[in-house]
Amino acid sequence: GEITDDGGAAVTARGICWAEVTNPTIEGSHTTDELGSGVFTSNLTELTPNTMYFLRAYAINEAGVGYGNEIIVTTDAAAVELSTAEVTEITTTTATSGGDITYDGDATILERGICWSTTPEPDVSDSFITNGTGAGIFTSTMTGLLPATQYYVRAYARNRAGIAYGEEFRFNTKISDVEGNLYKIVTIGQQVWMAENLRTVTYNDDTPIPNVTESADWITITTPAYCWIRNDIQYKDSYGALNNWYAVETGKLCPTGWHVPSDDEYTTLELTLGLPADQVSLTEWRGTDQGTQMKSTTGWAEGENGTNTSGFSAIPAGYRFAGTGAFNGIDMITYWWSSEFNTDYAWYRRVDGTSSGIYRYVTSKRGGKYIRCLKD
Structure with missing residues (x-):
């Protein structure tokens, strides 16, 4: 406001009064500013957003209260x-x-x-x-x-x-295989992985993968084959399909643009999760808590669940043993195929409920293990 005439007496108080109705007075909301005549500025606080207010300047001397002209202002809305x-x-x-x-x-x-x-x-x-x-x-x-x-x-x-x-x-977003099965994915470091085991029973060229169920056949087979754990399709959605190496080496298991990861690519994953560099080329158990980081937080035996901080979501889906064709390790262990080692053996990775590291070794190509596809 501006006090242009003090009425011949000292100004003992001045400021702004306001209300949501016309003709506000100092009986309601008001400021109190420095004494004296002339121009002054007041800050009005605790106003309601998006509200119309009536404002008047006021000044007090020994003769009483004087008010200025009334103006109307509307406050801005507050942030949503x-x-x-x-x-x-x-x-x-x-x-x-x-x-x-x-x-x-x-x-x-x-x-x-x-x-x-x-x-x-x-x-x-x-x-x-x-x-x-x-x-x-x-x-x-x-x-x-x-x-x-x-x-x-x-x-x-x-x-x-x-x-x-x-x-x-x-x-x-998810990825689908040739059958339309959908898979969660996870980015770990610079790699993009499926966060679920492969479930398709059809190659990416639309040809079927042979379903072999008999244990005796798995002992001797040297051609592509798949089965469900315990030969029970109810495990398809949760565990995925078990494949022998001969199905892997067709190069047609994963969706187009994806592939079965090599031994080196699994090593890259392990290093990203903190595997000590001097353990890269070791076999059997390696690492500290890398397996724990990969294991899901549910599904394992009591006290054996992981933290799944990697998002890899490993589940204890078991495997099919090449020596007898038996199903082993359900709720306790899981295996994934990796790279070829020689004519008879291939590399794999294994995670156990009772261990916090990651197991790296080779095994017979005839066995049944799971597939985690990696984006090209």
Whole structure:
């Protein structure tokens, strides 16, 4: 305000008074500023967002209170407060998220939705989808995603004050095999792995993999074969298919653009998880807690679950022993094929419930082990 005439007496108080109704007085909300005449400035605090107020300057001397002219101001809206929903229903090209607008900033929500990108902190300049107006919970589906790709997603909402974003979630779209089975993936270091065992019983050229069930056949077989653990298809979705090495060496097990990882590529994974470099070329048990990092947090025997900090999600799916054709190690152990060693043997990796490291060795190509595909 500006006091242009003190009335011939000292100004003992001055400031601004305000209210949501006309003709505010010092009986209501007001500031108290330095004494004296002339121009002064006041800061009004604790106002409600998006609200109309009536303001008047005032000054007090011995004669009483004097008021200036009344003006009307409207406060800006506050920022929206919202959270992002976790990502669900992930496929190769779609995924579902959403948000919950818990505070609208005392203003109308003009737009809301989700935005996503392959880089962190997506905003509405990236891919986005709108989903109505108003506060509360909403759900949106992302489409047109790329298979086996890492994305970041945030909910957003806009009111008169601008755009606000919820927290960020990271997710990976899935990959499918030739049969349409979907697989979670995980990025570990610079490698992109399937986070589930391969389940297909068809090569990537659409030809079937022979299903061999009899133990006697697994003892002598030298041609491609697969089976389910205990010859029971109910284990397909949880454990995947057991393949002998002869199926692996066709080069047609994994989806196009993926492959069965080599011994060196498993070593890269292990080094990423902290395997000491001087143990790379060793056989049998190696490492410290790398197996624990790979094991899932459920499914193993009591006290033997892993931390799964790698996201590899190893499960105790057992194996088929080449020597007898027997099924062994369910709920206790799991094996994955790797590289060829010689005419009769191939490399594998093994994780046990009772051990925290990773086992590296060779075994007969006739045995049944699982496959984890690696992106080319």
